[in-house]
Amino acid sequence: MFHVLRFTFHEAAMTTDELTQLLVQQPIAVLHKLSRGRVHRHFRAGKRRLIELLLQHSSQNLAGLESDLQALISERHTQPPVAPTPARPTAPRQAAPPPSRRPHRAHEPESTDPGVSLAAWLEGLGVPGPQPFVPDPWQEEALAGLAETDVVVSVPTGSGKTYVAVEAARRAMEENRTVIYTSPLKALSNTKFTEFSKIFGSDRVGILTGDRQDNSQAPILIMTTEILRNLLYDAASGEIDVRLDTLGL
Template identity: 55%
Template sequence: MTRDELERALANLPFRLLRRLGRSIAGPPALRMGKRRLMHTIMAGAEANIARVEATIRTHQAEQQALAAVPASGGGASSEHKPGKPADLRALLEGIGVPEPRPFVPDDWQMEAVEALERGDVIVSVPTGSGKTYVAVEATRRAMHEDRTVVYTSPLKALSNTKYTEFCKIFGPEFVGIITGDRRDNPTAPILIMTTEILRNLLYDAAGGEIDVRLDTLGLVIIDESQFLGDSERGVVWEETIIFCPSQARLLLLSASIGNPHELAAWLTSIRPTPCHLVRHQHRSVPLRAGYLHPNGKLTPLFRTVTMPPSPSQAVLHPEAKRLFTMFEEDTLYTRRSG
């Protein structure tokens, strides 16, 4: 490679590669250099590091060619990329819309959770929005049949209020009560919605001898959003509630996907009279697809596959999304700083 060629090749390199090269040649001071000074430094030190410089240039050129080979989909900022690969966007948006109305059939895991409650405590750890509420409602219905009190706790007052409205619709307002820090409606009802703090306080009082009638017939405690156990400030309340929960009551822990549901289940089994059954899955009831929307309004799939990759190591970005994002980064991060 002649000197002129080298200079031209360097000028075509993106700034981040230039900076990496400059750093390997001139050390940390290169991080403060602009593009021109960087090129100058690299040219000056090129003889000693010719192998590294050339390797970088070659890999970059190969990448560029690979990107150019993939027909880019329309409307990109650079004109040499012809619109193409519409199949990908079409595949991404395929099937969008309202599904055929089907009679509601509970999923297997929902039935499994409800039935496992007959035998012991249950932890449900499934993705957000896959129908945990059904389990709660069905379990409540069964406990009601046996004339047992049900307590439903949630971390936020707003969520408690929403659940209260929802349960009122299902079971009728006379059967549902709510107790939060500042609200108290129908507090002797067989179904009680409360914040977890309130239940903890009730359990404190019961342990202190001020037996609350409601706790005598307590048959089921539903703890929603139980991943709050790991909350740095309020997590301790969840833990206390579970520890002090009366042994005759069944525990139903509803949680979003967490990393260690097995550990939680093993813990519950170790401290509660009945073994704890774990219901977990990663399957979303409505499939999820990911897209990338460039600020110029161009939409592409985010991943090479239309479906979500099963793990981060298998996540390969869609080449178009990658190209657009790199372009975006270069526009916002580097030109702004040097300009």
């Protein structure tokens, strides 16, 4: 009686490095299939981390991991390629309509009228000649009232209050009276001092402020309200003599 002995020869198992290289060559989808049942929540891991987890969880059964990997590789190679989706036919592009032409216009004859030169057109323009100043009725009324009593002039800026002050000062000096022009600010007092000096002459205008005292005996004195108040206090105490016919502006 003969006994038949059958021997089955298996290929030698891969080393860990060889298995690692084979895993690296596979797409991530194959690694996820291989991780099912081996790695918990494998879908959250990247490719490198997934390979580390596969080798770690299969360290006691690398042969089984290799066998499953070879099966997935064979299955992937035997699957028929997916036919590409046929492209949808595109409708032919319609040609743009030709641009509409404007109706032909008959050639217009050029005008034979002589053109007007710029110099001739600007001939009537220019700076008007000097005209005599005519005061407004309210300015005349203010000056007339100032000859009899105190006057308050309240009009918008630029309406002509300075004319009333200048003309009133001129009339007061003709009567040999002293004019006091007050302002609340030193800067404004300096401005009015320069302005009145050009109108009446620098020898007839003086200024009194806390920082400046020029020509204090002039018939027109520009000063701040604080200086005027101090002068009135001194006059009330008898320290100085202030004429009552002084015109205050």
